[in-house]
Amino acid sequence: MSNRDRLLEAAIEAIERDGEAALRVDQVAEAVGVTKPSIYHFFHDRDGLIVAAQAERYRRSITYLLADLDLDIVLECESQAEYARLIHAVVMSSTSPDGVLRRRLRAQVLGSAVSRPALQESVGEVHRQTVATLAKVLGYGQKRGWFRPEFSSSAVAAWWFGAIFGRHLVEDYSNADDANAWPAITWSTIAHLMGVSADL
Amino acid sequence: MSNRDRLLEAAIEAIERDGEAALRVDQVAEAVGVTKPSIYHFFHDRDGLIVAAQAERYRRSITYLLADLDLDIVLECESQAEYARLIHAVVMSSTSPDGVLRRRLRAQVLGSAVSRPALQESVGEVHRQTVATLAKVLGYGQKRGWFRPEFSSSAVAAWWFGAIFGRHLVEDYSNADDANAWPAITWSTIAHLMGVSADL
Structure with missing residues (x-):
């Protein structure tokens, strides 16, 4: 899986566990083992990650x-x-x-x-x-x-x-x-x- | 209107304008002219305010x-x-x-x-x-x-x-x-x- 796909899966998992409002970008990055800027690179911002997920x-x-x-x-x-x-x-x-x-x-x-x-x-x-x-x-x-x-x-x-x-x-x-x-x-x-x- | 009702109306307005995720407790308090602890007194926390609204x-x-x-x-x-x-x-x-x-x-x-x-x-x-x-x-x-x-x-x-x-x-x-x-x-x-x- 590409880093983008792994971030997407981690965001989906986080939403299914705690709901969309509780999603934290740093926790998603940590779960995948990448840095926060990686998320901004692929999804622009937190909202972009939520929308994609x-x-x-x-x-x-x-x-x-x-x-x-x-x-x-x-x-x-x-x-x-x-x-x-x-x-x-x-x-x-x-x-x-x-x-x-x-x-x-x-x-x-x-x-x-x-x-x-x-x-x-x-x-x-x-x-x-x-x-x-x-x-x-x-x-x-x-x-x-x-x-x-x-x-x-x-x-x-x-x-x-x-x-x-x-x-x-x-x-x-x-x-x-x-x-x-x-x-x-x-x-x-x-x-x-x-x-x-x-x-x- | 009681302060509680005014806070509730302000929260409803904020949600209708920008969506639930963007609701900020300090802005709701400011709109009504009360302090943040007032919100916590009536609604326990941000989530309580959102649920009530x-x-x-x-x-x-x-x-x-x-x-x-x-x-x-x-x-x-x-x-x-x-x-x-x-x-x-x-x-x-x-x-x-x-x-x-x-x-x-x-x-x-x-x-x-x-x-x-x-x-x-x-x-x-x-x-x-x-x-x-x-x-x-x-x-x-x-x-x-x-x-x-x-x-x-x-x-x-x-x-x-x-x-x-x-x-x-x-x-x-x-x-x-x-x-x-x-x-x-x-x-x-x-x-x-x-x-x-x-x-x-």
Whole structure:
């Protein structure tokens, strides 16, 4: 790993351990065994290091999110029933503790981005790629009449991604029953937007 | 206003101007014309001041959110058509710039809460009250057969509140067409969960 990558990893570790506000540049430099000016060389300032680390955390969490969606299989499926089952699997996935952590992480990064234009830009790039990927999946279904044409595939993809983001609020602040109902309610709404029965 | 309230307002202003990370205790004290120990007296430390200010910002934004919902009218309405129109009005509301700012604010506070247990607790209290209010509205409909009984009113209320939170991602990171479609898609899904046609 290059010194830049090692500094980035150390910053990610520090943020995940103590939160962004507690990040100290000298501790990150010490953890990697370089001097502080090294950080300023690669990341300009403390804020630049935080932005790079948070953007990378966000990017990784989305890579995991999309890993639940096997694009090669979805974009080759040949019946509405199979297509609906694949979409259903994505909606129901990530009830694992790892999924909870990833959504919490995204909430943290998006919150931090509100007052950091540079982070907003990095997050925006990942966001557009993610929505484009989901839109491709939904567009494949719309072209074959397996998904209602009422709303554009891109608008439904953005809506769906927003709903996934909103799951953080439900699982971290609601009681267990309400949190556990989230996947089934979401599937009910997605099945409605597809125009299929929620009972597969 | 008491000194405590004035310090809280000054901290809220500082956070809204420059973000939480940039908040400086001495500047907040100076803005109010008190000394730093005053802040420590009321809020224990810098983090205590931030938690109190962020919790208050969150609480206020939710007060606005619920203001779009006229409980007295909803909980007295006498037909499914009127009930559906009232729910529809809530879903479609807050496309104003103020609504965007309030959702951005909530994203910021919830992100900050991920690594601040004290803030999580304050937010959790507001969250439970909000979901309880929405659940009351949905329960009123369910009792009259105007809302499908499939999911509990509390679970749908939590899901709905999560979806509203997710709108931040759509309006701040998606293109205008996709962001503009959000209310109509959400209404389509809520109408489906109610069991009514989306065309009122």
